[in-house]
Amino acid sequence: MMVERYTRNLGLPGWTPETQRRLAAARVLVVGAGGLGSAVLPYLVAAGVGRTGIVEDDTVEITNLQRQVLYNTPDVGTPKAEAAARHLAALNPEVTVTPHHTRLAPENAAAILAAYDLVVDCTDNLATRQLINRTCLELSKPWIHAAVSEYYGHITTLRPAGPCWHCLFGPETAAEPPPSGILGPVAGLIGCLQAVEALKYLTGTGRLLVGKLLVWDALRPGWEEFSYRKNPDCAVCGNRNIPVPPAAD
């Protein structure tokens, strides 16, 4: 590990060479490489996260470039996971970036997530978030949720002990909300916060947004923090505290 690259990490209060080694040993999966992922991915890779996976089945489209600043115009038509991995390898060749050019689905979610310590949700739909929530609970993995729309974005961190995503967002809605306009830097801003939260989690630094929904409204403008608790009747995590009976001999 080239220490010089991480000089400004190592100058942080509480950040030691051991902290940097923890980061080098960490494995983070970023699901979705769009507006949020374009901010999360470079900061994780630049900071020295040892292994970063990218799950994304889309190809780069010209309409993405207004906010998905990880890509360049010549990338149009290229699978996002591959283009992202190529750009990120140039940013920091000391770490590993693994593209998964696929869509996260019930059939592959557990197998993909099992190889990582932390999941960062940069997807663009609620169904995948339900899947991440259930899979992370099954595998006891923490994850960082964020979503953006128009001038608005929010972020919260979910740990296996709860509360879970379903405790706050409840049952699936009948229909996905249609794609809305999005101010590019709002996605970047919230994605940067996800990277901050991920690095804090991986290095054990500071207080995490567990049970807190942090909201940014660019029009008002400002941050606002809302709190939520584990729902004992939650259809997804509500029964997780019931002890599992011992297996019969």
Add this chain to the structure above:
Amino acid sequence: MQVELKVFATLRKYLPDHPLDQSVTVTVEPHTTVSQLLEKTGVPLDKVKIIMVNNRHADLDQRLVEGDRVAAFPPVAGG
């Protein structure tokens, strides 16, 4: 009594007479519920995903008291 209603993201369009950057002060009867407040202001209940009252998670049945601050969020899926 008066309560404050703040709507986020795509819910803004249901309060077209109010500036984008402001919350709305609404006069309601005592013990009004969150759902009654939303109906009174024209925000469709089926477009609301999360309710917070005074920055804490709440539900549509919660009864409000003077000065409560209600925040309503739609489903937000973008990434």
